[in-house]
Amino acid sequence: MTGDRHASFGRTLAAMQGHQQGHHGWNAFHRALLDLTASSDPALDRILTAVRHKRPSMSDSHLITLLGIAVRQLASTHPDVASVFEPEALPAERSRSLGAALERHETEAVDLLTSHSNSFTGARRFLVPQLLIGGFARHFGVDEVRLLDVGTGLGALPRQLNNREVFDRFAADLTWLPERPPYLDIPLAVRHGIDAAPLPTTDWVGSCHGPSAYYEDRWSELVWSLERAAATAGQVRLSALDVLDRAQLAGFLRTHRFNVITCNFVLYQYEREVRQRLIAELVGQLAAPGLFLSMEPSHDLVRQGSRVTGYLAGDPRPLHLADAEDAHFIGRVTAGADLAAVIGPGTGGGS
Numbered sequence: 001m002t003g004d005r006h007a008s009f010g011r012t013l014a015a016m017q018g019h020q021q022g023h024h025g026w027n028a029f030h031r032a033l034l035d036l037t038a039s040s041d042p043a044l045d046r047i048l049t050a051v052r053h054k055r056p057s058m059s060d061s062h063l064i065t066l067l068g069i070a071v072r073q074l075a076s077t078h079p080d081v082a083s084v085f086e087p088e089a090l091p092a093e094r095s096r097s098l099g100a101a102l103e104r105h106e107t108e109a110v111d112l113l114t115s116h117s118n119s120f121t122g123a124r125r126f127l128v129p130q131l132l133i134g135g136f137a138r139h140f141g142v143d144e145v146r147l148l149d150v151g152t153g154l155g156a157l158p159r160q161l162n163n164r165e166v167f168d169r170f171a172a173d174l175t176w177l178p179e180r181p182p183y184l185d186i187p188l189a190v191r192h193g194i195d196a197a198p199l200p201t202t203d204w205v206g207s208c209h210g211p212s213a214y215y216e217d218r219w220s221e222l223v224w225s226l227e228r229a230a231a232t233a234g235q236v237r238l239s240a241l242d243v244l245d246r247a248q249l250a251g252f253l254r255t256h257r258f259n260v261i262t263c264n265f266v267l268y269q270y271e272r273e274v275r276q277r278l279i280a281e282l283v284g285q286l287a288a289p290g291l292f293l294s295m296e297p298s299h300d301l302v303r304q305g306s307r308v309t310g311y312l313a314g315d316p317r318p319l320h321l322a323d324a325e326d327a328h329f330i331g332r333v334t335a336g337a338d339l340a341a342v343i344g345p346g347t348g349g350g351s
């Protein structure tokens with residue numbers, strides 16, 4: 001890895017390690033990784049160089065979360081790696097265990113890091129799209145929503161939409177300021193989700209949840225909501241498609257003529273220019289009237305929160321729709337200045 005990349009990786013890692021929520025259990029792992037980064041650990045350096053070579057547009061924050069997940073996955077099959085996540089381990093012991101694990105399982109680590117992405121899935125994230133797409137459809141008189149969820153993982157969001165039971169359970173823990181837009185059923189005609197091959201498995205998505213009681217709760221919520229929304233599973237079409245493959249993506253979008261595209265916690269995984277290019281490609285292919293909805297960590301995972309941004313078909317201007325204080329959508333959501341442009345005035349979107 002070049003000196004610049006090494007330095008930016010170290011800076012992002014140090015910032016993530018100081019996250020105000022302690023990243024709910026990843027903190028001790030990040031500290032051990034920081035120790036290895038500071039000492040230019042040769043196995044870590046070889047792994048990062050190999051991954052950067054194969055996936056040059058991956059953001060530092062994504063690479064850091066993916067490293068944690070890959071080591072967790074290794075721990076599930078190699079007992080010698082489990083000590084990395086031993087809750088009682090002293091920091092120096094954990095760093096040594098991590099260094100030894102990376103050296104012993106270098107090839108497997110590189111395989112995981114070059115063939116997978118962080119597929120952590122938030123069971124509560126669909127709350128915001130439910131209200132905003134419902135409001136958009138009413139405001140623009142859209143009677144048929146053809147939905148694509150980009151980076152869908154197991155296809156949770158396309159399944160959960162319009163499920164009132166799942167909505168009501170999670171909506172109770174989310175406060176909207178100044179007021180919650182009304183719940184409206186979305187006139188869904190198509191529920192499609194795409195993710196990169198190999199499509200994430202339940203086992204992989206489980207590994208993407210951190211080693212803590214907090215993440216166990218998030219995981220059980222996801223499992224519960226997938227079960228409760230099982231009736232719609234048959235309506236959800238999942239396809240393997242790499243959105244970085246521009247020709248394939250353009251052909252797919254032209255074929256399907258989606259009028260609503262959601263893309264949540266995907267763009268942060270890439271460097272800034274790639275994010276902008278992807279947004280332009282996805283918005284550019286929306287059928288009108290159409291909505292592109294994106295929720296991303298507000299500060300690239302180094303601080304708490306999520307920003308909700310929208311684009312209307314035919315208009316390249318980003319619309320600030322909302323801010324959530326927590327990327328797992330527990331707590332407060334505050335309406336953004338442009339919300340009324342999507343859901344209409346006086347419906348939670350202000351005037």
Ligand SMILES: C[S@@+](CC[C@H](N)C(=O)[O-])C[C@H]1O[C@@H](n2cnc3c(N)ncnc32)[C@H](O)[C@@H]1O
Nearest residue numbers: 117119120121122151153195196242243264265
């Ligand atoms: C962090 S998960 C988010 C899952 C879900 N959207 C949510 O917000 O809870 C990001 C997902 O985007 C997918 N992804 C990343 N890059 C992709 C690409 N180039 N093409 C398709 N999917 C991609 C990953 O595989 C992963 O499942």
